Amino acid sequence: METCQVTVLQTSDIHGNLFPFNYGLQKEMNSGLGKLASLIKDEQMIASNCLLIDNGDMIQGTPLTYHYAKFLADTEHPAITLMNSLHYDAAILGNHEFNFGLDLLTNVVSQSNFPWLSANIVMTDGTPFVGKPYFIKELPNKLRVVILGVTTHYIPNWEDPNHIEGLRFQDAFETVNNWLDFIKENETYDLLIVSYHGGLERDPVTGKETELFTGENQGYLMCTELEGIDVLLTGHQHRALTAEINGVTVVQPSYNGQALGKVTIDFAKDKGKWSIIQKTAELIHVTEKTETDQALLNLVQSYEQQTQQWLAQPIGRITFDMEIRNPFEVRLKDHPLIEFINKVQMDAAGANISSTALFDNHSRGFPQEITMRDIVSNYIYPNTLKVIEIKGQDIKDALEQSATYFSLNEKQEIIINPHFVEPKPQHYNYDMWEGIEYELNISKPVGERVVQLNYMALPIQMDQTFEVVMNNYRAGGGGNFPMFKDKRVVKEIQIDMTELIANYILKRKTIHATCDGNWKVTK
Structure with a gap:
């Protein structure tokens, strides 16, 4: 019997932390995309079938990304430079992607060598804002993986209306439900991943409510009420967790680049069709032993130097x-x-x-x-x-x-x-x-x-x-x-x-x- 293994790597809520540096405390930190890059590359070398997905809130959150937005927005975003170099397969829109307005976000999307996804953020005519609700990656062995992207629809409660003008934010749960039906009827696939920039509204083990149910986080509801999701990548809450909820493998890799989410899926082929035989989720944490990928960060070192000069202004x-x-x-x-x-x-x-x-x-x-x-x-x-x-x-x-x-x-x-x-x-x-x-x-x-x-x-x-x-x-x-x-x-x-x-x-x-x-x- 033919078998294979697929590895899904997830980053989420990086919040502009590209360098392992705390700008306020002015000290090195065990976090950031430059550190995660070492873990990512190690996994990519080991895994024969590997997907790398960012789950949102990448382009905002540090003086580096603020300085870029205010003074360097006519150049390529430093986060995108690194993501392109790391060969991301997809990214999901997070709520903070809108913080600097649609012009900057549209440029970021156009600079990316990978699709941005969010099925529930649509234009007034109902078409997806970033063009794709989901995409399919076919691996060399013909195994097909669907990645459906969706974003917390609570954004209009926070964001400057000028930054989201002309957009509608549909209910994330209902959108996933609708697209699951569409994908089942119209696509051939072996693994279905929902990457949701949102979190869990209930404890993953007990099911007890952990927050007021406003609709901001609907991950638990997706796992328990919808059929067909194999893996749910979550974020937004900045939690470090792995879980199995109603047969759905769930992961959330903290924030600021402190950990890398990893889901390993084992398949077996029987009568020409791939079937899942096992799924495991884990978090790979950045530690003091994790090396910084300095060669990668050198690609955006000039952005960092200009930021530091700006920060030092009296x-x-x-x-x-x-x-x-x-x-x-x-x-x-x-x-x-x-x-x-x-x-x-x-x-x-x-x-x-x-x-x-x-x-x-x-x-x-x-x-x-x-x-x-x-x-x-x-x-x-x-x-x-x-x-x-x-x-x-x-x-x-x-x-x-x-x-x-x-x-x-x-x-x-x-x-x-x-x-x-x-x-x-x-x-x-x-x-x-x-x-x-x-x-x-x-x-x-x-x-x-x-x-x-x-x-x-x-x-x-x-x-x-x-x-x-x-x-x-x-x-x-x-x-x-x-x-x-x-x-x-x-x-x-x-x-x-x-x-x-x-x-x-x-x-x-x-x-x-x-x-x-x-x-x-x-x-």
Whole structure:
């Protein structure tokens, strides 16, 4: 009996981490596509039948990719240079692929020597945005593999509408269901892979819900409700996992290039037809022993050099203290960095009320001498701003939602609600406000934690109208803030926040760190 083996390699959520380098901490890291490349090439040398697929969120996320988008977008994207060299078979559109607009994304797709897939992101006439919902790779032994690409359809809840104009985002689950029927009726194949830039909404072992079911992640539903999927490649949640769900082999390889997903499928041929006899999934982690593929990175070294020069540019000075030593404490009471970012937003928008977040726990605040590196290390997303008109009730509801970030442990100490840490850290979904005075009491029941809420020293009335500036992600309701969705937009500021912060500092030269203590979290 004739047998063969097919190896599927998966990267996902690289987020522009091409070099094994943390730009904020300025130190080498055991991550990045340059490290993964060594693992990929090792596997490609061993496997006689090997597919390499990226599952999305490749072209955004580091100062390198930001600098490219702002200053070098008329050249080939450095990530695409590396992916072409590594001979990727396909890539899936992730939600962050849209962060720099359709012009840049369209250029990236045209530069690629491989197809980009997403069956559920379509033009207004229903045709796929990138041209292909799926593709078939026929191996030398005539074994045929289908790769169907699909993307979380939650993107309109986050993305700047100008970046997705003319596109429709169809339900990912329903799209996979429809295309499975089409493929079964119209194609001959031996292995069907769904590569989904989305994750699992339930625990893969117990089936217990791990998040509010919004439709953002539908991987578990796909495995349990649809027939015909052999392998489900997932991402978006930044989880490191392998699983077998209802006979479907599932893998998700972490983020930032920390691990390579690998699925091995063994086949046997009987009466002229290939059949699957075994599937195994594993994660190959980058370690301190993993070599960097320096020859590969040399292809884009000039991009890195220009980025480092740009990051070293001096911007201005800080007097007093705007550094972060404990990110948890920053979220318990007003901090000079948060107050400063809110002031920048208020200045740019001409608004009296602002909200922002400390996006992750790696932010270090601003030292006394500020460079561009400090700015992009603390404000890591290419957000723009919107001023929306909301009611006092919306402000209270938003604060109550932010208050769910906290809970109390057995000792009645304030801790982070585990839902904001697992399965994916969501520190960016806790907002802190300027222009109002408020107190959140975590000992109170959820929904009743706002115990003080004033504007200009007077209690806010629920039917009062306010104009508030916030980032475009939050203004669209992203992060489970539906009270902001579809509100009247008073003003849009289309300069991204990194530029706004830099321009604010350059204009003033010296920034005085202040903290008016307008809010606090208590128990």
